[in-house]
Amino acid sequence: GAVVSQHPSRVICKSGTSVKIECRSLDFQATTMFWYRQFPKQSLMLMATSNEGSKATYEQGVEKDKFLINHASLTLSTLTVTSAHPEDSSFYICSAYAPETQYFGPGTRLLVL
Amino acid sequence: GENVEQHPSTLSVQEGDSAVIKCTYSDSASNYFPWYKQELGKRPQLIIDIRSNVGEKKDQRIAVTLNKTAKHFSLHITETQPEDSAVYFCAANDGSNYQLIWGAGTKLIIKP
Numbered sequence: 614g615a616v617v618s619q620h621p622s623r624v625i626c627k628s629g630t631s632v633k634i635e636c637r638s639l640d641f642q643a644t645t646m647f648w649y650r651q652f653p654k655q656s657l658m659l660m661a662t663s664n665e666g667s668k669a670t671y672e673q674g675v676e677k678d679k680f681l682i683n684h685a686s687l688t689l690s691t692l693t694v695t696s697a698h699p700e701d702s703s704f705y706i707c708s709a710y711a712p713e714t715q716y717f718g719p720g721t722r723l724l725v726l
Numbered sequence: 727g728e729n730v731e732q733h734p735s736t737l738s739v740q741e742g743d744s745a746v747i748k749c750t751y752s753d754s755a756s757n758y759f760p761w762y763k764q765e766l767g768k769r770p771q772l773i774i775d776i777r778s779n780v781g782e783k784k785d786q787r788i789a790v791t792l793n794k795t796a797k798h799f800s801l802h803i804t805e806t807q808p809e810d811s812a813v814y815f816c817a818a819n820d821g822s823n824y825q826l827i828w829g830a831g832t833k834l835i836i837k838p
Contacts, residue, residue, distance in 0.1 A: 656830045710824045713758045717769040
């Protein structure tokens with residue numbers, strides 16, 4: 614199956630700093646990637662759809678200036694959490710679209726102190 | 727837009743018994759229905775999927791059935807084993823784009 618990597622797997626940062634998370638499709642090209650946030654014992658919450666070479670599409674309620682998404686190539690999308698605060702602490706997972714399904718990265722656990 | 731409901735939220739079965747998880751969807755344009763398994767702290771893994779042109783698909787102990795008329799689909803796991811314990815998510819594609827609309831998840835507990 615298709616392989617998606619995500620880095621870092623875990624990050625602890627101070628409040629007010631920015632954190633960048635990378636999502637890579639290793640053995641296929643993905644024009645579309647997705648960024649999710651998952652709270653404990655809950656389902657996946659779609660944050661945004663990342664399209665290669667164009668602006669990301671954000672879901673309602675997700676601040677685009679806080680969660681910056683860049684999909685600069687067919688194999689890489691990045692999510693930057695700017696000026697992180699404790700309430701941004703969560704499990705962030707990316708997925709890459711391969712017809713017709715999505716393959717997930719291993720996730721990034723973010724803890725903001 | 728599409729809405730997916732999943733039941734039950736928690737399912738506890740005896741090892742060796744069968745488990746069934748059910749989902750309903752609202753958008754008749756949806757034509758792709760995957761099931762994912764997520765173990766604690768790990769990524770969701772695709773375990774089986776079905777397209778709207780078939781009614782049933784099987785892969786060893788796992789099967790999925792689809793009733794397009796009723797707009798529901800189900801995951802069946804037979805001869806359950808301890809390693810089947812996980813959270814299972816159903817999803818349906820949004821007919822208008824590449825997104826998947828997710829169910830709330832079912833925590834499956836296999837009792838020894």
